Amino acid sequence: MSDQIIQMENVNKWFDDFQVLKDINLEVRQKQRIVVCGPSGSGKSTLIRCINRLEEHQKGKIVVDGIELSENTKNIEQVRAEVGMVFQQFNLFPHLSILDNCSLAPIWVKKIPKKQAEEQALKELEKVQILDQAKKFPGQLSGGQQQRAAIARALCMEPKIMLFDEPTSALDPEMIKEVLDAMVNLAKAGMTMIVVTHEMGFAKEVADEVIFMDEGMIVEKAATKEFFANPKSDRTKLFLSQIL
Amino acid sequence: MIKRLNFLGTPSRDKLNLFISIGVFLFVLGIADVILNSFFEINITSILPRLFNYFTPLIFGFIGLHYIRIEFSGNRILDNLNKNINSNWFNAVLSLLIIFVLIQNIPPLLNWLFFDANFVGETKEECTGSGACWIFIKTWFPRFIYGLYPNAEIWRINLTFLMLIALVISGFFVPPKIKKYIIIFLLFIFPFIAINLISGGNFGLEWVETTAWGGLSLTFIISIFALLFCFPIGMFLALGRRSLAPVIRYSSIGFIEFWRGVPLITVLFMASVMMPMFLPDGTYMDKLVRVIIAITLFEAAYMAEVIRGGLQALPRGQYDAGKSLGMGYWRMHLLVILPQALKLVIPGIANTFLALVKDTPLILVVGLLELVGMIDMAKSNPDWLGFATEGYIFAGIVFWIICYSMSRYSQSLERKYKTDR
Numbered sequence: 001m002s003d004q005i006i007q008m009e010n011v012n013k014w015f016d017d018f019q020v021l022k023d024i025n026l027e028v029r030q031k032q033r034i035v036v037c038g039p040s041g042s043g044k045s046t047l048i049r050c051i052n053r054l055e056e057h058q059k060g061k062i063v064v065d066g067i068e069l070s071e072n073t074k075n076i077e078q079v080r081a082e083v084g085m086v087f088q089q090f091n092l093f094p095h096l097s098i099l100d101n102c103s104l105a106p107i108w109v110k111k112i113p114k115k116q117a118e119e120q121a122l123k124e125l126e127k128v129q130i131l132d133q134a135k136k137f138p139g140q141l142s143g144g145q146q147q148r149a150a151i152a153r154a155l156c157m158e159p160k161i162m163l164f165d166e167p168t169s170a171l172d173p174e175m176i177k178e179v180l181d182a183m184v185n186l187a188k189a190g191m192t193m194i195v196v197t198h199e200m201g202f203a204k205e206v207a208d209e210v211i212f213m214d215e216g217m218i219v220e221k222a223a224t225k226e227f228f229a230n231p232k233s234d235r236t237k238l239f240l241s242q243i244l
Numbered sequence: 245m246i247k248r249l250n251f252l253g254t255p256s257r258d259k260l261n262l263f264i265s266i267g268v269f270l271f272v273l274g275i276a277d278v279i280l281n282s283f284f285e286i287n288i289t290s291i292l293p294r295l296f297n298y299f300t301p302l303i304f305g306f307i308g309l310h311y312i313r314i315e316f317s318g319n320r321i322l323d324n325l326n327k328n329i330n331s332n333w334f335n336a337v338l339s340l341l342i343i344f345v346l347i348q349n350i351p352p353l354l355n356w357l358f359f360d361a362n363f364v365g366e367t368k369e370e371c372t373g374s375g376a377c378w379i380f381i382k383t384w385f386p387r388f389i390y391g392l393y394p395n396a397e398i399w400r401i402n403l404t405f406l407m408l409i410a411l412v413i414s415g416f417f418v419p420p421k422i423k424k425y426i427i428i429f430l431l432f433i434f435p436f437i438a439i440n441l442i443s444g445g446n447f448g449l450e451w452v453e454t455t456a457w458g459g460l461s462l463t464f465i466i467s468i469f470a471l472l473f474c475f476p477i478g479m480f481l482a483l484g485r486r487s488l489a490p491v492i493r494y495s496s497i498g499f500i501e502f503w504r505g506v507p508l509i510t511v512l513f514m515a516s517v518m519m520p521m522f523l524p525d526g527t528y529m530d531k532l533v534r535v536i537i538a539i540t541l542f543e544a545a546y547m548a549e550v551i552r553g554g555l556q557a558l559p560r561g562q563y564d565a566g567k568s569l570g571m572g573y574w575r576m577h578l579l580v581i582l583p584q585a586l587k588l589v590i591p592g593i594a595n596t597f598l599a600l601v602k603d604t605p606l607i608l609v610v611g612l613l614e615l616v617g618m619i620d621m622a623k624s625n626p627d628w629l630g631f632a633t634e635g636y637i638f639a640g641i642v643f644w645i646i647c648y649s650m651s652r653y654s655q656s657l658e659r660k661y662k663t664d665r
C-alpha cells in the first residue's frame with residue numbers, strides 16, 4: 001500500500017456560475033507538509049475546505065484516508081473526525097472555557113470519558129504553552145493565545161491530517177511567532193499538514209512542497225527549495241516578487 | 245428675564261451658603277404652595293394676579309433650583325441632585341412638574357388604597373369608608389385563587405403547587421449532580437403527578453371537571469404547560485425554518501406564518517368550537533387541553549422567530565468549527581449553536597413568556613375563568629356590584645408580580661451566562 005493519504009482527482013467546484021476550482025489534482029502523502037499560497041480570491045480556502053467537505057465539490061473525486069467524500073453523511077463525519085482544521089478567525093466556542101472547547105468533541109464525538117478527555121486536553125494545551133489559560137473563556141485571551149487554543153482543540157481529536165487556513169493573518173505581528181512556533185513543533189512531530197499561508201519563512205522552514213494557486217488552478221507545484229530558487233511560471237515569479 | 249432676576253449674580257461656590265439658603269427656601273416655598281393649594285385650600289399667593297398666581301409654585305421652584313445649580317459645589321448630595329434632576333433649566337422644569345404631579349396624586353391614592361379603605365367585615369354593607377372595599381377581595385379570595393374547585397378538595401391544588409415550589413427551590417440549593425435529576429423529574433414526571441392530583445379520578449380522589457378549575461391556579465396551570473411545550477416546539481420550528489430540506493423548511497414557514505397571522509381570540513374559538521368537529525367520532529378531548537394546545541402552538545410560532553433571530557446572529561465560523569470537529573447536525577446544534585443562540589435571545593424569550601402569561605385571561609371567551617375571569621364573575625354578582633376597580637387593581641398587582649419576577653429571573657440568567665465579548 002502506498003502512503004498516500006489525500007487524493008484529489010480533477011476536482012471542480014462552482015459557486016453558482018462562478019468556477020472557483022478548476023481541475024485540481026493533488027496527492028498528499030503521509031507526514032507530508034504542503035504550503036499553499038496565491039493571491040486573494042484564488043480559491044485556496046475553498047481548496048482546503050473541500051478536503052473536509054466544509055464545501056462540496058461538484059465534479060471529480062476526493063479520497064481522504066481511503067474514504068471517498070460523497071453525499072454519505074457517515075463518511076463525512078468520519079473524515080472530519082480525522083482531519084483537524086484551524087481557521088483564520090480562530091472560531092473557538094465563546095460560551096465554553098478553553099478546556100471545555102478542547103474536550104467537547106472528544107467527549108461527544110469520540111465518546112471518550114470526560115476525565116480522560118480533559119487530561120488529554122491539558123496535555124495539548126501544555127504543548128502549545130497555554131496551560132495556564134485552561135479555565136478562561138476565549139473572549140479573555142489574546143489573539144495569539146486563542147489561535148493556539150484552536151490548534152490544541154483540533155489536536156485533541158488526534159487527527160491524522162491538519163488543515164490550516166491562514167492561521168496567522170488575523171494576528172498582530174508580535175503574536176504571529178508564537179502561533180508559527182506551535183505549528184513548527186507540530187510539523188516536527190510528524191503531522192501531515194496543509195497550510196494556506198503567506199508566511200514564506202514558515203514555508204521555507206517546514207514545507208516539503210509549495211503549491212501556487214491562481215484563478216482556481218494549481219499553477220505551480222514544486223519541492224520547497226526548487227519553488228523559491230527557480231519558479232517556472234511567470235505568475236509565480238510575479239507573486240513571489242511581490243510578497244518576498 | 246432670568247438674567248435680570250439674577251440680582252445676586254451667577255450662583256457660584258464663593259457664596260455657596262447664601263445661594264443654597266435662598267434656593268432651598270424658594271424651592272420649599274414652591275412645594276408648600278402646591279401642598280397648601282391642593283389639600284388645605286389655602287392660597288398664600290392670592291395677592292398676586294390670577295394668571296401669575298397659578299404658576300407661582302413653578303416659578304418659585306424654578307428660581308430656587310437655578311440658585312442651587314452650582315457645579316462642583318463640594319457637597320456630594322447637592323452635586324448628585326444637580327446631576328440627576330437639575331442639570332439645566334429644562335430638566336429643572338420637568339423635575340418640578342413631576343414632583344408636583346406626584347404631590348397632588350399620591351396622597352389621594354394612598355387614602356383610597358389604605359387610609360380610607362375598608363378591611364374588616366364580611367359583606368358589602370360594611371364598606372362604609374370612602375376608599376377601596378378590600379372586603380370584596382377578601383371574601384372572594386378563595387374563588388380568585390381556586391375558581392369553582394370544590395372547597396373540600398382545595399388541598400389538592402395547594403399540595404401540587406407546594407410540591408412545585410419546593411422542587412424549584414431545592415433545585416437552586418442542591419449540587420449540580422442532583423439538580424439534573426430534579427430538573428428531569430420536574431419536566432417529565434411532575435406534570436403527570438400534578439394533573440392526576442388536580443383532576444383526580446383515580447387513587448380514590450374525586451374527579452373534578454376542568455370546567456370547575458379556575459382562578460389564579462388555572463392561570464398557572466395554563467401558563468406552565470404552555471411554556472413547557474412552546475419552548476421545544478419553537479426551537480424545532482426555528483431549526484426547521486433554516487433546514488436545507490425544502491419539505492421541512494416550507495412546512496415550518498407555513499406553520500409559523502399561519503399561527504402568527506391569526507389573532508389569539510380566533511385561535512381560542514377555533515379550539516373550543518371547531519376542533520371537536522375535526523376529531524374522529526367517539527374521541528373526546530377536554531376543552532382545557534384544547535385551549536392549552538392552541539395557546540402553545542400560537543406562542544411557539546413567536547418563540548420560533550425569536551430563536552431564529554439568535555441562530556441568525558451566529559457567525560458561520562461557529563458552524564464550520566463544529567463540523568470540522570466531526571459533529572453531526574444534532575450534536576453541533578445542541579452543543580455549539582443553540583447554547584449560544586439561546587443565550588443571545590434570553591430577553592426575547594422572556595418577552596414571549598411574559599406575553600403568554602398575560603394572554604391567558606383571553607380564555608374567558610371560551611368560558612374558562614382564570615383570575616381575571618373570576619374577577620369578572622365576582623363583580624357582576626348581585627351582592628357585590630360596583631367593585632370592579634378593586635378587582636382589576638388586584639388582578640393588575642398579581643400579574644405585575646408574576647411578570648416582574650419572570651423578568652428579573654431572565655436578567656439574572658443573562659448575567660449568569662455572560663462569558664464573552
Ligand SMILES: Nc1ncnc2c1ncn2[C@@H]1O[C@H](COP(=O)(O)OP(=O)(O)OP(=O)(O)O)[C@@H](O)[C@H]1O
Pocket residue numbers: 015020038039040041042043044045046047
Ligand atoms: N460561499 C461563497 N459563495 C460564493 N462565492 C464564494 C463563496 N466563498 C468564496 N467565494 C468566491 O470564491 C473565490 C475563492 O474564494 P476563497 O475564499 O477560496 O479565496 P482565497 O484564495 O482563500 O482568498 P483569500 O486569500 O482572500 O482568503 C472568491 O472569488 C470568492 O469570492
Ligand SMILES: [Mg+2]
Pocket residue numbers: 044045046165166
Ligand atoms: Mg481564504
